[in-house]
Amino acid sequence: MNQALREALQRDERIFLMGEDVGAYGGCYAVSKGLMAEFGEDRIRDTPLSESGFTGFGIGAAAGGLRPIVELMTVNFSLLALDQIMNTAATIRHMSGGQFGVPLVIRMATGAGKQLAAQHSHSLEGWYAHIPGLRILAPATLEDARGMLWTALQEPDPVLIFENVMLYNRSGPLDTGAGAVDIDRAAIRRPGRDLTLLTYGGSLFKTLEAAEALSTEGIEAEVIDLRVLRPLDEATIMASVGRTRRAVVVDEGWRAGSLSAEIAARIGEQVFWRMDAPVGRVCTAEVPIPYPRHLEDAAIPQVPRILEAARATLGKG
Amino acid sequence: MSAAKIHLTRETVRAHLHAMMRIRMFEDRCAELYTQEKIRGFLHLYDGEEAIAAGIIPQLTATDRIVATYREHGHALVRGVPMRSVMAEMFGKATGCSGGRGGSMHLFDAARNVYGGNAIVGGGLPLAGGLGLADRVQGSGAVTACFFGEGAVAEGEFHETMNLAQLWRVPVLFVCENNGYAMGTALTRSEAQTDIHTRAAGYGIPSEVVDGMDVVAVEAGTRRALAAIREDPHPYFLECRTYRFRAHSMFDAQLYRDKAEVEAWRQKGPILRFRNWALSAGLLHEADIAAIETEIEAEIADAVAFAESSEWEPVADLLHHVTAEARPAPPPPAEPTGATATARP
Structure with missing residues (x-):
């Protein structure tokens, strides 16, 4: 993920990452470690604990011409941003008769297995898959974790990427030529x-x-x-x-x-x-x-x- | 009238009165059409608050942006969304400014940077902040004007947005249209701190109160705000104190306020006051006002005829506008190099 983020930031200057502890801390799961030093505070943007607020800022920034990647630490916290995801990101294209779109990528961790109990471990991606207007991705392999982000960033509509917490621990060989992958097919x-x-x-x-x-x-x-x-x-x-x-x-x-x-x-x-x-x-x-x-x-x-x-x-x- | 710094010519006075009367007369007609069941769903009228949209929106440039609420007919009209397409949207016709998909609460117009019509109280504020962030990062020089009622101030999204807006110095003019009632709940019954503009000031945002019933005062406050924002991009908060003469929506029996209170405010109404002042100052004559009325009546009649005669969107198009019509082609599969490196997600 770290390499995927770095490449995306290098390739398109409209892209920036925002979320809680993505910058100075390096990401809750060390996913954005080192990126703030490399790309600066405007492109690796630490946010206050305001999930609804900063997700909405991401939606507005996307509608205004940027390509934000919003990181919500875990799916349980994403519920605080559900109004913005559901009532704005997923619906504004429809309500406006196709005039406005939200090319936004939202990443979050999901799933159990780390003994984090009942407010940090749920798998709610199925809820999000209920909502028309969203594309919902769930990478399971290193290739997909690496390759889905760039493809998602090309989408004209909001894409939510759910990364299972247990997969953060997996490491393995990845082809050095690995790159973008499709986000349509099983x-x-x-x-x-x-x-x-x-x-x-x-x-x-x-x-x-x-x-x-x-x-x-x-x-x-x-x-x-x-x-x-x-x-x-x-x-x-x-x-x-x-x-x-x-x-x-x-x-x-x-x-x-x-x-x-x-x-x-x-x-x-x-x-x-x-x-x-x-x-x-x-x-x-x-x-x-x-x-x-x-x-x-x-x-x-x-x-x-x-x-x-x-x-x-x-x-x- | 206040704010003598603004030079009021016959033309500007006529323009202000025209803008306010145009909203009022348009909405009066909408209320009639609602009782005739031509307009359905919710219908929230701006009756009494017209001086705010009329005082602010003409001060914006074409590249500036607008985020409004479900009470946004006036904002769309003053911004220049054609009355025909606003009326057609009220009817739900395909020729409406949102293709008929939005209705009264969701008026959009990309060509004029109107980002709706948001019917979640407080929901438009983060959107406006993000548009401002995009303008700041891209150095576009544009300002986003974000309108919301005082009811939104109780929402967490208001506070999250105030904090982020000031932290990131986004060029957004936040306009609180304080009409004293969140639906039927009076400000004093819902807020511990009723002096709304101090909330924004608490986040360090320059903040002021203007008489929202006085179009000239609103214009003067807006000019100050926009000049400050354009000089050095940052948020600015304008609380416009106003009053809603009619019910919250067409389903509201108004049990929560006295008729006498409404009547007292009507006497301070933005159109009545401004018209009487313009007449007494000799800037307008009764004949000018009659001419404005005739002009607007003709425009409304044309808009209604247009909406009536417009087509419904075919049911076959039901699933349009959920996602974009055109998507980029999937990337070509990467050619394996054969070499690998150890990776972690």
Whole structure:
């Protein structure tokens, strides 16, 4: 992310980063470390603790010709900016009959796993995926974390990027030529013939691990990384599920009224007659995220529950 | 009238009176059209507050920007949004200034830098601050005029915006149209500090109060503010004390105030006072005023006819204007170099 931000700032002088502790502190997750010294205080802009205010300033600056990247420390804090995101950023193009757009990128951390309890750990990207006018991204791989930002900055409309906190810890080899990636399509991360596991963000690596375990049982699971939560890449989803005839959605959001519910419904609407089993779901338990490790782990999707759900769709539960 | 520093010619006096009467007569007609169900939804009239838009907006340049509230018919008209397209928007017709998608509360006009019509109280303030930030960073020299009622002062977004605006020195003229009531709640019943302009002053923003019922006083305050902002970009706060003669919206039974109070304010009304002063000063004659009325009546009749005869947007276009029609092509996939480096997100 740090390199992606640096490159963006170098390539387009309209781009600037704003948010709490992005400058002098270097970013809550060290994502913007060193950038203020390199680009100055006007382009790495520390903000007061005013999520609604500075998000709105980002919206206005975008409408006024700049290309802001607004960082909201975590998705829970983004609720303080929800008025600006929903009532202005997502609606001004429509209310104005297409006259004004908001080319704004908002980044935030999401998800559980760091024992940060019930006000810092939720996965609310599914809520945002409910809102027309927004594009919702959830990078899970290093390539996507690196490459989605630049593409998002070219969009004429607001893009929200949800970065799972557990992915900040992952490191690995990245091609030195890695660059911008598309922000339209889901990706098949593992091909398979027996069922489709649909997931995104922090659950991708758990799902891939589950797929490898299933393989030892002779079950070949296809793993789809949704990448873009709105608009959903229905073509990739339906092609895969129509072929494997079985699907399990793994979503760190709560089950009720969730993105997983939306995906299951669309599968029912579009490929029901090709399905051999009901769509399975692995979601977060209906509880605010607890502090102790064992309860936090039990609340969110884990490999054993993914395995159970996968076997159940195959009648092997 | 106040503020003798402004040189009032026959032409400027006529222009002020024309601007205020044009808003009043337009909205009187809108109220009629509302009862005829030609205009639906909410309809918030500016009746009594016309001196503010008429005193401020003509002082702005073409590149300056306007952010207003759901009570913004007057602002759009004074800014030069054609009455035809404002009336068509009230009807919800495709020829409206927002393509019919917004209605009374969401009048937009990109060509004239009118950024709406925001119907979330306080919601327009951060937007205006951000427009000001863009102008500051780009050195455009433009000023954003941000209008809001005194009810917005209770919102967190007001305080967040005041702090950021002064911290980042954005060229925004914040105009509080203080009509004394947030819908039906009197200022004294909702605010611990009723002297609104001191709130902005608390953030270090230059701040003053003007008589919002006096178009000349508003103009004078605006000139001072704009001169200061243009000399050295920074926020400026103008509290215009005014009164709303009619109900908050067409659904308001006005149980919260006396008829006598309304009547007393009507006698101080911006149009009545200014007209009587202009007549007594010999700058205008009854015949001039009659001519203004005739001119505006004809414009309104034309606007209504235009709105009536305009087409509805086809239902087939329902999903337009959610996102941009044109998006950039996705980037070509990067050619792997084969070489890798260790990376962290």
